[in-house]
Amino acid sequence: MLVNGIWQDKWQPVQKQDEQGRFLRQTSSFRERISAEQVNCMAVSTEPLYTLYVAYICPWATRTLIARSLLGLEEYIAVKWVEPALTDYGWKLADGANDIATYMHELYTQTDSEFSGRATVPVIWDNHKGQIINNESADILDILNTDLESLKQHKLDLKPxxxxxxxxxxxxxxxxxxxxxxxxxxxxxxxxxxxxxxxxxxxxxxxxxxxxxxxxxxxxxxxxxxxxxxxxxxxxxxxxxxxxxxxxxxxxxxxxxxxxxxxxxxxxxxxxxxxxxxxxxxxxxxxxxxxxxxxxxxxxxxxxxxxxxxxx
Ligand SMILES: N[C@@H](CCC(=O)N[C@@H](CS)C(=O)NCC(=O)O)C(=O)O
Structure with a gap:
């Protein structure tokens, strides 16, 4: 994990515990949305303005992949994935996905050079700004279903x-x-x-x-x-x-x-x-x-x- 923007090499894929040994999940830190103005830019852009970074192993990331496919948003949101196994440096971007970074944690420090916390997937990445806009799958589901309503190629509402x-x-x-x-x-x-x-x-x-x-x-x-x-x-x-x-x-x-x-x-x-x-x-x-x-x-x-x- 990252502490003040520095990767900790004594990192273990163990999560926080309470005093009775119960697993506690970290809360997500980047919670921005996609504005109507940005959606208009997406509609006319010849290439995707956002990228979803995912792991196919991860259930939270897979939520967002399924929503993107079900709603027909593939041409507006690119996807890049990580290798299946966590490394000592966290998630490693798969071949072909590593043009801007080798590891996921670099996307976090490119967004906030002082970031402290786990470098989790999924994240939605603004390709132009070079920043994470959101790293919470529940929000990303809502972004795809609601913020990008006008771009959907399949007229489906995931939360009527x-x-x-x-x-x-x-x-x-x-x-x-x-x-x-x-x-x-x-x-x-x-x-x-x-x-x-x-x-x-x-x-x-x-x-x-x-x-x-x-x-x-x-x-x-x-x-x-x-x-x-x-x-x-x-x-x-x-x-x-x-x-x-x-x-x-x-x-x-x-x-x-x-x-x-x-x-x-x-x-x-x-x-x-x-x-x-x-x-x-x-x-x-x-x-x-x-x-x-x-x-x-x-x-x-x-x-x-x-x-x-x-x-x-
Ligand atoms: N609240 C997050 C949780 C995401 C999450 O826990 N992802 C796991 C993979 S399943 C992860 O990236 N773990 C890496 C780590 O904990 O360092 C969401 O739902 O988006």
């Missing part, structure tokens, strides 16, 4: 006003217990903290299994932001969380209704084309604290790989 309350409720219901719940289990450093998280994860999965006995999508009758938020955790579960994070009471494949829902989403290109099994496995299993020898499991073989084609 009439469903907005239910979407926020659903998002809240799954965030602590499931999206972040798997991380709370994986990074817990006490049995108690792990057990609390494990209980939350499986209580939520039972609730979802029941919910999807009657529903096609998470909220309402169409795809919304809630489907994106749920999908990114579901799709990583059997590949990484079940083994590495010890959330191993059941696999997603053991829940028929949730599996059917996952398959339904994966049959949509915006979901399948932003799912990289190789990055997910290599990335999670490179976390030295949890897997010191770095061995990446060969399995599992999952029936939904059929949706991924060559991209697996």
């Amino acid at each position: 006003t009439e469903l907005s309350e239910e979407i926020s409720w659903f998002n809240e219901r799954i965030y602590h217990s499931f999206n972040n719940g798997v991380y709370r289990a994986g990074f817990a450093t006490s049995q108690q903290a792990y057990c609390e998280a494990y209980e939350d994860v499986f209580e939520t999965l039972e609730w979802l299994e029941e919910r999807f006995s009657k529903r096609v999508y998470a909220v309402g009758k169409h795809i919304t932001e809630s489907d994106i938020r749920l999908f990114v955790t579901l799709v990583r579960f059997d590949l990484a969380y079940y083994g590495l994070f010890k959330t191993n009471k059941k696999r997603i494949s053991d829940y028929p209704n949730i599996s059917a829902y996952l398959n339904r989403l994966l049959s949509i290109p915006a979901f399948s084309m932003n799912t990289r099994v190789d990055h997910i496995k290599q990335g999670y299993y490179s976390i030295k604290q949890l897997n010191p020898n770095g061995i990446v499991p060969e399995g599992p073989e999952l029936s939904w790989f059929k949706y991924l084609g060559e991209r697996k």
Whole structure:
């Protein structure tokens, strides 16, 4: 991580803990939006004015990738990605993405030379100013859906006003217990903290299994932001969380209704084309604290790989 703009070489991919060994996620620091005036410039520009920097391993970054594809914003927002495994210098930009920096943390210090904190993905980068404008995936979802409304090539609203309350409720219901719940289990450093998280994860999965006995999508009758938020955790579960994070009471494949829902989403290109099994496995299993020898499991073989084609 960075302290006053200087990379700390004693860095470990371990997150903050409370005194009971519970994992605490850092809050995001760059929270700007894209103004109407900037949107007008984007509409007439011959090249993308913004770039999303992502990791395919990262569920938060993948939220933004799926939204960009679903909304048809590809020509306005470029994408650059990092290599799947975290290095001693944090995320390393992949070949072809490293024209302005070698590591993600350089984007943070190019924006704020005194930055202190973790150099996380996703970020949305202003190509002209050479600065991060936002590094919070929830904001970026909103930027793509709302600020860039007039640029969408697919007329889809990920948070329609009439469903907005239910979407926020659903998002809240799954965030602590499931999206972040798997991380709370994986990074817990006490049995108690792990057990609390494990209980939350499986209580939520039972609730979802029941919910999807009657529903096609998470909220309402169409795809919304809630489907994106749920999908990114579901799709990583059997590949990484079940083994590495010890959330191993059941696999997603053991829940028929949730599996059917996952398959339904994966049959949509915006979901399948932003799912990289190789990055997910290599990335999670490179976390030295949890897997010191770095061995990446060969399995599992999952029936939904059929949706991924060559991209697996
Ligand atoms: N609040 C952020 C969280 C992003 C986040 O935690 N990203 C992880 C990858 S999944 C990361 O970049 N970690 C690097 C680090 O912690 O140093 C968001 O949702 O955008």
